[in-house]
Amino acid sequence: MQTSETTVDPAEIAKFEAMAAEWWDPNGKFKPLHMLNPCRLDYISSQIAAEFGRDLTAPMPFEGLRILDIGCGGGLLSEPMARLGATVVGADAAERNIPVARVHAEQSGLQIDYRHTTAEAMAEAGEQFDVVLNMEVVEHVSDPPAYLRACHDLLKSGGLMVCSTINRNPKSFMMAIVGAEFVMRWLPKGTHEWSKFITPDELFSLISRAGLDPVDRKGFVFNPVTWNWSLSDKDLSVNYVTASIRRG
Amino acid sequence: MTRDADILIVGGGLNGATLALALAQAGMTVTLIDAQPAGVQSRDDFDGRGYALALSSQRLLKAIGLWGGLAEHSQPILEIKVTDGRAGEGPSPFVLEFDHAEIEEGPMGYMLEDRFLRQALQARLPETPGLTVLPGETVTDHEVTDAGVSVTLASGKRLSAKLLVGCDGASSPTGARAGIKRTGWGYGQTALVCAVAHEHPHHGIAHQFFMPPGPLAILPLTGNRSSIVWTETEAEAQRIQAMDDAGYLEELRPRFGDFLGEISLAGARFTYPLFLSVADRFAAPRLALVGDAAHRVHPIAGQGLNAGLKDVAALAQVVVEARRRGEDFGRIDVLERYQRWRRFDTATLAVATDGFNRLFSNDNPLLRLARDLGLGAVNAMPGLRRSFIREAAGLTGDLPRLLQGRAI
Numbered sequence: 338m339q340t341s342e343t344t345v346d347p348a349e350i351a352k353f354e355a356m357a358a359e360w361w362d363p364n365g366k367f368k369p370l371h372m373l374n375p376c377r378l379d380y381i382s383s384q385i386a387a388e389f390g391r392d393l394t395a396p397m398p399f400e401g402l403r404i405l406d407i408g409c410g411g412g413l414l415s416e417p418m419a420r421l422g423a424t425v426v427g428a429d430a431a432e433r434n435i436p437v438a439r440v441h442a443e444q445s446g447l448q449i450d451y452r453h454t455t456a457e458a459m460a461e462a463g464e465q466f467d468v469v470l471n472m473e474v475v476e477h478v479s480d481p482p483a484y485l486r487a488c489h490d491l492l493k494s495g496g497l498m499v500c501s502t503i504n505r506n507p508k509s510f511m512m513a514i515v516g517a518e519f520v521m522r523w524l525p526k527g528t529h530e531w532s533k534f535i536t537p538d539e540l541f542s543l544i545s546r547a548g549l550d551p552v553d554r555k556g557f558v559f560n561p562v563t564w565n566w567s568l569s570d571k572d573l574s575v576n577y578v579t580a581s582i583r584r585g
Numbered sequence: 586m587t588r589d590a591d592i593l594i595v596g597g598g599l600n601g602a603t604l605a606l607a608l609a610q611a612g613m614t615v616t617l618i619d620a621q622p623a624g625v626q627s628r629d630d631f632d633g634r635g636y637a638l639a640l641s642s643q644r645l646l647k648a649i650g651l652w653g654g655l656a657e658h659s660q661p662i663l664e665i666k667v668t669d670g671r672a673g674e675g676p677s678p679f680v681l682e683f684d685h686a687e688i689e690e691g692p693m694g695y696m697l698e699d700r701f702l703r704q705a706l707q708a709r710l711p712e713t714p715g716l717t718v719l720p721g722e723t724v725t726d727h728e729v730t731d732a733g734v735s736v737t738l739a740s741g742k743r744l745s746a747k748l749l750v751g752c753d754g755a756s757s758p759t760g761a762r763a764g765i766k767r768t769g770w771g772y773g774q775t776a777l778v779c780a781v782a783h784e785h786p787h788h789g790i791a792h793q794f795f796m797p798p799g800p801l802a803i804l805p806l807t808g809n810r811s812s813i814v815w816t817e818t819e820a821e822a823q824r825i826q827a828m829d830d831a832g833y834l835e836e837l838r839p840r841f842g843d844f845l846g847e848i849s850l851a852g853a854r855f856t857y858p859l860f861l862s863v864a865d866r867f868a869a870p871r872l873a874l875v876g877d878a879a880h881r882v883h884p885i886a887g888q889g890l891n892a893g894l895k896d897v898a899a900l901a902q903v904v905v906e907a908r909r910r911g912e913d914f915g916r917i918d919v920l921e922r923y924q925r926w927r928r929f930d931t932a933t934l935a936v937a938t939d940g941f942n943r944l945f946s947n948d949n950p951l952l953r954l955a956r957d958l959g960l961g962a963v964n965a966m967p968g969l970r971r972s973f974i975r976e977a978a979g980l981t982g983d984l985p986r987l988l989q990g991r992a993i
Contacts, residue, residue, distance in 0.1 A: 358731075363918035371918055378910035393909050396612055417911025444732050445913065564925075 350440070356433070357441040360411025369523040370413055376557055376566040377472060377578070378417050381499050384553065384580045385468055388497045397422030405466040405491060407456050408474040412438040412449065418470075419447045426466070427451045428459060457483065460490040467493055471500040472578075475540070476533045485547035492583040498549060501557070501578035505534035509575045512559075537573050549581040589744040590616040590717065591914075592904070593736060594752055595724050595759050597621060599699075600876035600893040601752030602706040606649050607901040609716040611993045613908065616717045616744060617710065618736075620753075623720035627707045632699040633778050633855035635812030637662065637791065637804055639694050639891040644990030645898055651705050658701040660805045661692035663789035692789070696804050696812060698780070727762055727872075734871040734915065748904065748915035749872050755862045757878035763869045769862030769881070774799050775822035777815040778855040780806060781837075784846025787811055794840070801840050810851050815840070816859065826856050867927060868920035873900055879927070898985035899926045905993045926983070 363371040382393060391398040400422035406415040409427030411434065419425045419442070427438055432453045442449045452459075456471075469488050478484045488498055503513050510531050517523040535543070541551045556569040557576035592608055594601045597619025605617045625631065638646075638659070646652045666682050710718050719738070727736040727749055735745040751759025760767070776799075787805040794801045799816025806812050815837065817825065825836050830850050841848060862881045867874050876893030903923040907914035986993055 363916065363921075375907070375910060375912065378912065382910050394612060416913070420911040420913070446732065565922075 349436075353436045353440045356437040357411060357444070360413070360437060361441060367411070367413070369517060369521075370410075372564075373557060373566050373576070374413055376568060377414070377501065380555060380568055380578050381414070381418075381470060381472075382421065384497060384499055388495075388580075388582065389467065399423035402467045403465075404468040404470065405459070405464075406470045406472075407488070408472065408477075409438055409451065410434050412441055412451070414470055414472060415449050415451070416442060416445055416447055419449050423468075425449045426464075428454050428456065430455050456487040456491060460487040464491060465493045465496075466491055467496050469496065469498045471498055473501055473503075475500060476502045476529065476535065481535070481543055482546065485543055485549075489547045489549050489583060492549075494583060494585055496583045498544075498581045498583070499578065500540070500544070500581065501576065502540060503529065503534045503576055504574055505531065505536050505539075506574060509534060512575045537577055537579070540579060544579065544581045548583070550584050551579055551581045553580040554578070588733065588746055590614040590746045591908075592616075592748045592750060593618060593734070593744055593746040594750045595736075596752035596754065596876075596878070597626065597718065597720070598752060598754070598876070599702060599706065599890060600897055601750075602703075602710060603645070603649070603894060604750065604752060604875060604897045604901060605716055605718075606651075606706070606709060606713060607645075607897060607987060607993070608904065609713045610649060611901065611905040612715070613905065614715045614717075616719060616746070618722050618724060618738065618744075619718060619720050620723045621720060627704050629700050630853050631703060633780070633853055634699045634814075634857070635696050635780070635804055635806060636699065636702070636890045637694050638697050639888075640692070641984060641988040642891050642894045643695050645894050645987045646702075648987045648990050648992060651702075651709060654705050655697060655701055658807060659695040659697045660807045661789055662694045662696060662791050662805065663692055665693065665791045665793065667793045667795070669795045696791070696806055698806065698812070724759065727759070729763075729869075729871045746915075747871070747913065748920075750900070751872065751874045751878045752876050753878050755860070755877040755881035757864065757874060759872065760864050760874050760878055763872050765869060765874065766865045767862050768865065769860060771858070771860040773819055774816050774859045775819050776857045776859055777813070777817060777822055777825060778857060779813050779815075779833075779850060780810055780852040781813055781841075781848045782808075782810050782851040783848045784809070785844075787845060796840065803841065803845075809845075811845070813837070813841075819858070822856055826854065830854075866924065867896075868917065868924040870917045870920075871915045873920050873923055875900055895985070895988060896923075896927055898987035899923055901987060902985045902993050926985075 359365050360367055385391060385399060385402070386393050389402060398421055399418060402423045404418045404423040404425050406418065406425060406427045409415050409429050412427055415425045415427040415438065427449055429435060435451045435453045438449070438451045442451070469491050471488055475481055475484065492498060503509055514529055514531055518526050518528055537554050541554070544551045554573060555578055556571070556573040557566050557578060558569045558572050559566050591613045592615050594605050594615060594617045597617050601617060601619070605615045609615045643652060646655060664682065710716060723739045724736045725739050727734060733745055733747050734749045735743055736749065737743050749759065751757045753759050786809055789805050791805060792803040798818055798821060801816065802814040804812040804814070825833060828836070833854065834848065834850065838848065860881065864874050864879050867879045875896040877889070879896060880892065882889055882892065900923045903919060903926065904914045907919045912919055
């Protein structure tokens, strides 16, 4: 079968494959995301299962659900969602991520609709989803209230938004900027701007003003002894995640 | 992309078969490649060993639905007596006693003969949905790619999956093909194994006598029978094994003592050479090692099968949890969770059993005095003794759910 992909320059494909390998190397540039990923996925999948009454022990528990992954990057969340049976759209404002994510999904044998677009543009086009994943994005956007309104519009009635970001306090400054960017070199310097960080109460209030009903919040806590992340009911001092529902 | 199974397991022994059952019951598709032709493992004389199943191992067998049929063949271990002795002299006055009454979980473990466990597994495999057994097949090669793993069988057949698990013993060809090196050494010792019938009941008491050539374990089986694990130097073991039954019993009697009355052989006699062999890594991309393939330890504390079942429980949980959150469960970052979970525990066990053996397989009078005093001292401290009992029962550490008797 002839497809449009046959017209793509093979050198470009090789470049995308190399970038995909970089995105998906658990010990490479995106190591901190890979380390956080199981914990993020546990939260996301349990929230989806609770909201839509799905059994996570079934082989394809998210079959029939349409999920949007905003800021999909190399597809670290899109691929697991597709593997669990969801119909996934991965959107990224950075154009270079899209072919990279596509190449990797193909290698993994997964069908994912990756698009170079923004939440605002998709909302304008009238797209709607059962679930919007809004993970580690809101601290990078210029107008959080407008962005969260677009997320609201992208949800069907009864839809679920999972939104994670970084708290704003002296500890998060030490951990997320000094620790992750300067000491551990987990993230490139300048990845985060502390003034754009949002406290959980501020985020809940922004989400409410966007018309969504915030229903849950948990902390992502790093344990330097076991070297892994876990969910915490109490400690939301650095990385945290929230769940909100669109009612009506 | 089509795959033959989610997971390929190489080696259909106790660990491989248990892992296959646990994974298939959790909804994964599994192909078990067993070098043994069909039916061979189910023969009564396939393996003469008896296992001191830790409580955690018994809970795993319960969680995967096998214990119901095994309970009647198992003997609860109610007490463990550790004694230092020399043949013909009887035990030293310093005895270390572990009694199940000191922990609240019930018996400290169960003695179960290999044949019952093996036959129960063999019977359950073909009736488990999602599980395919290929008997009489060996793997000649395997190839790992970014997205999966494929193996070539001696019959020429090729199979592909997301993950390959080597349960193929201490020489693990699967680990060797992946370039995983091993560390280990022989002990110059061989275990003589047999079952004996005796006149008097054993009251569920397991005995471990530390003799200069190596330990002698007398482990209670159902009825008036006990399983003997009798460690001697290689040459001495060969000499004894070559004797007829009457000569063999003549050698055993002075070591065994007369506390259970007259003894006779109650089955075939087996020998197993003792060596330590630990893989440098338990995981590689698309590949994990389980049981003896990861670590063969000195059987001095009866922890070989128990350690293997801990691997089974940990790997099954790591893989099933990864699958349930949509991860590609054959990726190295997933398999490293299994390795982290098991490696520390295994290194501790290897060092502890090796050290125990070196301390006790010795006739140096100073070491004898030291260990006699040590045994007496541990016995005098109830807290320390309780912690040994809990360790022997497998109730310490961060336990995988199957070892708590719960489903994954």
